[in-house]
Amino acid sequence: PPKIQDRISEKTLNEGQRYNVLCSVSEGNLPLTFQWSKNGKTLQESSNLIIRQQDDYSSTLTLAIVKGEDSGNYTCLVSNRVGSDSLISKLQVLVSPSWIRQPYDVSVMAGKKLILHCEATGYPLPVAKWRRTKGFSIAQSSPVTDTHWKIVDLGTLTTSAAKKEDEGFYTCEVENGVGEKLSKTVRMEIQVSPTVKLESMQKMVKNGEDSVLICNVTGDKPLTIQWTKNGNKPEENQRIQIVQTTLERNFISTLNIESTSREDSGLYVCSANNTFGYSQMGVRLGIVEPPNQPQDLKVKSVWSRSVRLCWEQPYNGNSVIQKYVIFYNKGDKSNPSEVKVEGSQTSIIIQRLKPYTQYQFQVVAINKVGSSKPSKIVETITSQEEPASPPFDLQITEKSTASAHLTWKLPLKHDWNGPLLGFYVGYKKTSQGSQITYSYKQVSIDHSKEIQQCFLDNLQKTSTYTLIVIAYNRAGLSPPSQPVLLTTSYVESPPTPKISIMTTSPNSVQIRILWSSKRNIPLSGYVAHIKPTNGQWQMINLLPSPNHNYTIGGLSSSIQYQMYLTAKNEYGESGPTEVLSFLTANKIDGEPLYQQLSFTLPVVVSLVIVIILPLVACCFIHKLDRPLLEPELQFRFPILFLHRLLFLSHLLHPFKIILLILHFIHTAAKQSMTILDTIA
Numbered sequence: 001p002p003k004i005q006d007r008i009s010e011k012t013l014n015e016g017q018r019y020n021v022l023c024s025v026s027e028g029n030l031p032l033t034f035q036w037s038k039n040g041k042t043l044q045e046s047s048n049l050i051i052r053q054q055d056d057y058s059s060t061l062t063l064a065i066v067k068g069e070d071s072g073n074y075t076c077l078v079s080n081r082v083g084s085d086s087l088i089s090k091l092q093v094l095v096s097p098s099w100i101r102q103p104y105d106v107s108v109m110a111g112k113k114l115i116l117h118c119e120a121t122g123y124p125l126p127v128a129k130w131r132r133t134k135g136f137s138i139a140q141s142s143p144v145t146d147t148h149w150k151i152v153d154l155g156t157l158t159t160s161a162a163k164k165e166d167e168g169f170y171t172c173e174v175e176n177g178v179g180e181k182l183s184k185t186v187r188m189e190i191q192v193s194p195t196v197k198l199e200s201m202q203k204m205v206k207n208g209e210d211s212v213l214i215c216n217v218t219g220d221k222p223l224t225i226q227w228t229k230n231g232n233k234p235e236e237n238q239r240i241q242i243v244q245t246t247l248e249r250n251f252i253s254t255l256n257i258e259s260t261s262r263e264d265s266g267l268y269v270c271s272a273n274n275t276f277g278y279s280q281m282g283v284r285l286g287i288v289e290p291p292n293q294p295q296d297l298k299v300k301s302v303w304s305r306s307v308r309l310c311w312e313q314p315y316n317g318n319s320v321i322q323k324y325v326i327f328y329n330k331g332d333k334s335n336p337s338e339v340k341v342e343g344s345q346t347s348i349i350i351q352r353l354k355p356y357t358q359y360q361f362q363v364v365a366i367n368k369v370g371s372s373k374p375s376k377i378v379e380t381i382t383s384q385e386e387p388a389s390p391p392f393d394l395q396i397t398e399k400s401t402a403s404a405h406l407t408w409k410l411p412l413k414h415d416w417n418g419p420l421l422g423f424y425v426g427y428k429k430t431s432q433g434s435q436i437t438y439s440y441k442q443v444s445i446d447h448s449k450e451i452q453q454c455f456l457d458n459l460q461k462t463s464t465y466t467l468i469v470i471a472y473n474r475a476g477l478s479p480p481s482q483p484v485l486l487t488t489s490y491v492e493s494p495p496t497p498k499i500s501i502m503t504t505s506p507n508s509v510q511i512r513i514l515w516s517s518k519r520n521i522p523l524s525g526y527v528a529h530i531k532p533t534n535g536q537w538q539m540i541n542l543l544p545s546p547n548h549n550y551t552i553g554g555l556s557s558s559i560q561y562q563m564y565l566t567a568k569n570e571y572g573e574s575g576p577t578e579v580l581s582f583l584t585a586n587k588i589d590g591e592p593l594y595q596q597l598s599f600t601l602p603v604v605v606s607l608v609i610v611i612i613l614p615l616v617a618c619c620f621i622h623k624l625d626r627p628l629l630e631p632e633l634q635f636r637f638p639i640l641f642l643h644r645l646l647f648l649s650h651l652l653h654p655f656k657i658i659l660l661i662l663h664f665i666h667t668a669a670k671q672s673m674t675i676l677d678t679i680a
Contacts, residue, residue: 001083002028004076010090014178019063021089023076026057028085034059035077043074068095068123096179097126101156103172107189109276114162116186118155118172126176128155133168136187141171164192164218164249193277194219196270200283204318205260206369207289213255215270215281223274225253230266260287265318286318291365291372294324300347304355304383304417304475310347311363311375319367326350331358331379343367355385355417355475384418386476387411391423391452391469394484397575400492403457405575408469410450411478418473420445425454426468430485438468459488492521493572499565501580502549506557506587513548513565522569528552529576530563557587 002025013019025032036043036051036059043061045051050062063070076087100119108114120126130151131141146166148159155174159166167190175181197216205211217225227234227242234240239259245252251272257264265287271280292314301308309326321343328350329336341348343365353359358381365372389411398405406425422445426438443454459465465486471478502510513526526542530552542550542565555561560583567574 002032002078002080002085004078004085004087007085007087008089009087010092012092012094013066014094015067015096017066019061019066019070019091021061021074021076021087022058023060023078023087024058025078025085028078029080029082030056031080032056033079035079036061037075037077039072040075063091066091066093068093068121071123093123094178095121095123097122097174097176097182099174099182099184102182102184103157103170103186105187105189107191108162110164110190110192111161114159114166114188116157116170116172116188118157118174118184119153120155120174120182122176122178124176124178125154126174126182129173130157131171131173132188134165135168138168141169144170162190164190166190191276192218192220194223194272194274194279196272196279196281198270198281198283201281202284202286204286204288207261207287207317208259211257211260211264211285213257213268213270213283213285215253215255217251217253217270217272217279218249219272219274219279220276221274223251223272225251225270225272227253227255228269228271234268262287262289262318288319288367288369289317290370291315291317291319291321291367293373294363294365294375297361297363297375297378299361299378299380302380302383304385305353306349306351307353307359307361307380307382308347308349309361309363309378313346314365314372316365317367317369317372319369321365321367323366324348325364325366325371326361327364327374328359328361330354331360353382354414355382356419357382384473384475387416387418387420387471387473387478389415390479390481391471392481394467394469394481396467396484396486397453398493398496399486399488399572401461401488401490402459403455404459404467404486404488406454406456406467406469407451408453408481410445410452411471415478416471416473418475420471420473422472423452423454424470424472424477425456426470426480427456427459427465427486429460430464430466438466440470459486461488462490463488489571491571494521494523494567494569494574496575496577497526497565497567499563499577499580501582504582504584506585507555508551508553509555509561509563509582509584510549510551511563513542513550515544515548515567522571523567524569525567526550527566527568527573528563529565530561532556533560533562555584557584559584 005024005026009021011019023034023036034053043049043051048064050064051059052062053059059076061074061076071091071093074089074091076089078085078087097120100121101117102120103116103118106114106116116130118128118130120128128151130144130149132144133139133141144157148161148163149166150158152158155172157170157172167188169185170188171183171185173181173183195218199214203211203213213227215225215227217223225244234242234255236242239257241256243254243256245254253270255268255270265285267282267284269280269282271278273279294311294314297309297311299307300310311324313321323343324341324345326339326341326348327336328338339348339350350361358379361378361380362374362376364374391408391411394406394408396404397407408423410420423443424440425443426440428436428438441454441456443452446452456467465488467484467486468480468482470480498514500512500514502512504510511528515523523544525544528540528542528550529537530540531537540552560581562579562581564577564579566576
């Protein structure tokens with residue numbers, strides 16, 4: 001079989017050079033057949049491809065001018081009838097870079113995808129590098145290093161969102177070490193439509209304060225910026241002004257509002273447009289202030305100890321109402337109480353009130369700015385409840401064999417829980433046990449008096465009763481009073497007498513007691529209860545007098561006294577009379593004792609007695625024809641007595657003087673009797 005000398009060969013040529021391959025057989029029988037192929041494909045001769053068989057043992061392949069596409073594996077296959085052999089020659093053509101897709105000037109909207117093609121071919125494979133200038137006025141370039149740029153497809157530069165900062169000249173350089181490198185510079189323009197930015201989409205300003213709305217606009221010039229409020233252009237004046245400021249890369253438009261008011265609230269829109277687009281953004285300006293006064297406060301429901309209020313939510317002052325404060329007090333303008341509810345509520349039940357009490361209610365709304373004015377006052381009276389406390393101090397003021405007079409005091413005023421309509425006086429026989437229910441007598445209330453009374457009759461003699469009193473109003477009954485035991489007598493106790501003031505002196509009072517004895521009720525006496533103003537009651541027992549006049553002494557002059565009487569017998573004591581007031585007479589200061597009647601009257605009487613006794617004795621002696629006594633004896637005693645009496649009148653109390661007079665009378669009488677005995 002044939003055998004080729006050099007079976008494998010390898011050559012590297014520059015594009016344009018000539019390529020020759022010799023396929024020579026060193027062994028093998030003739031005839032030999034030569035066949036050439038490239039990369040497995042049979043070659044055909046052409047103007048650039050020449051195949052020559054030099055002799056029976058060799059063949060040549062010539063490429064007159066090699067090109068890049070000629071690179072590959074060339075195979076020479078030699079065969080005869082016995083066998084075959086082959087030669088492989090590897091050709092590599094070095095090709096300088098050449099453009100496949102070169103970059104061109106580009107203009108794109110900011111934020112859009114951008115592609116700069118830079119594709120070249122050659123062998124070895126060319127490498128592409130990009131450089132750029134920042135803007136169009138800078139000549140110096142630098143490599144593209146921004147992270148949002150990527151190089152794909154052997155050199156294409158791309159980004160998903162172009163930026164205004166990407167604008168400038170871009171140069172793509174391609175080289176592979178063969179021949180000259182390729183370079184292409186293009187202009188990249190980034191078109192920027194307006195972008196409007198505000199500090200926030202909502203702004204709150206207190207009523208009366210200044211407000212500044214700032215609009216930041218970016219985009220290519222020329223730009224038109226405009227403000228609108230609720231769709232209309234605001235009218236500029238001394239209070240509202242719009243100021244435009246141009247910076248290097250953006251524009252600032254400021255809307256200034258001085259001393260804001262509620263009317264300045266609304267949607268403010270800043271809009272901008274240029275050749276490439278339009279943009280706008282709005283901010284809702286809220287002028288915040290304290291809420292308006294809550295309206296239509298009503299009392300929806302009333303109970304005895306609670307009420308339900310409701311009201312309408314007022315204008316909130318452009319700020320959420322955080323809470324409501326309900327103030328309430330009694331109709332007497334006492335210090336108000338307060339209850340708080342969430343701002344989302346417009347009703348509340350006020351609890352812990354007092355029954356049948358007038359209350360006044362007001363509501364105040366509160367937001368983060370402040371408090372509203374109080375709502376109009378609403379008044380209501382809570383419903384009645386049964387009285388909370390019983391009547392007290394139940395007393396039996398007078399009793400008889402079949403009846404009794406009762407008195408009691410009203411329940412405490414603050415426990416009435418509604419106007420009292422009357423009382424039920426309950427009574428039952430105690431001897432019959434607790435199983436017996438009370439019988440009741442209804443008694444109307446006397447609002448003019450604190451102490452109420454009732455006359456209970458149709459009782460049985462010498463029986464014991466348990467008595468109670470219950471107050472009632474429209475809502476119900478009070479608790480019962482403390483029970484009191486009543487024992488009717490076999491004989492009646494005396495009825496209540498009547499008294500009147502006759503006269504007063506500095507130290508005493510004279511009264512007249514009127515006593516009715518139609519029923520022949522026995523009377524053992526009276527008890528006078530007397531006290532000075534702000535003093536203590538004192539009791540004075542009085543025995544019955546035929547003329548019904550009584551004098552009570554031991555009083556002080558110029559003092560106001562109060563007095564009432566009760567009658568008594570062995571079966572009991574009557575009820576008290578009405579309380580009478582009287583004022584004792586003034587004591588006259590500076591009047592000599594001998595000019596006072598209390599002194600002169602006893603003295604005159606005593607003197608008369610002292611003078612008459614000796615005269616009587618003398619007359620008796622004269623009738624007996626006895627000589628008269630010596631003149632000094634006849635008149636010594638009266639003159640001496642009168643002299644001593646006048647001397648002591650300024651030193652002794654009137655009562656002591658009276659005792660002294662009585663002593664002298666006794667002495668005078670003894671002397672007179674001595675005289676008579678002597679005569680006899």
